[in-house]
Amino acid sequence: MEQQFDATLTGTDSIIEGTAQQVTLQGYTNAYEFKSIDETLHLVIAKDEDGEWIRIDGTEPYLSSWIDELAEQAASHSL
Numbered sequence: 001m002e003q004q005f006d007a008t009l010t011g012t013d014s015i016i017e018g019t020a021q022q023v024t025l026q027g028y029t030n031a032y033e034f035k036s037i038d039e040t041l042h043l044v045i046a047k048d049e050d051g052e053w054i055r056i057d058g059t060e061p062y063l064s065s066w067i068d069e070l071a072e073q074a075a076s077h078s079l
Contacts, residue, residue, distance in 0.1 A: 005077045007034055009041070009066045016041055020070060022078070025056065032074045034058075034066075045070055 007020040018036035023044065025031040031046035043058040045067050053071040055062065 005073075007070060007073045009034065009036075009043075009063075009069050012063070020074060020077075022074070028056070031056065032070055034070050043067075043070060 004019045004021040007018055009016045009018070016036050018034055018041065020032050020034040023031050023033045025044075025046055028046035028048075031044065034041070034043040034045075036042070041059055041062075043062060043066055044056040045053050046056050048054050053067050055064075055067055
C-alpha cells in the first residue's frame with residue numbers, strides 16, 4: 001500500500017485540504033480514499049471495469065468534479 005499524501009479538492013466556497021492514500025477494495029484494482037483535515041469530507045474513488053474513475057463511498061453531498069481532481073492527484077503521486 002502506498003504512503004499517505006497531501007491532497008486538496010476544490011469546494012464551492014474554498015479549497016478543502018486533506019490526505020489521500022491508496023486503499024484495497026474487493027473487486028477494484030485501483031482505489032483511493034480522501035479524508036479532509038477537518039473530518040467533514042470523506043471520498044472513496046476507484047476505477048470501474050471500463051477504466052473510468054467512479055465514486056464508491058463518501059459523505060453527501062459531494063461534487064462530481066472531486067472524482068477527477070482526486071484521480072489526477074493520485075496519478076501524480078503513484079509515479
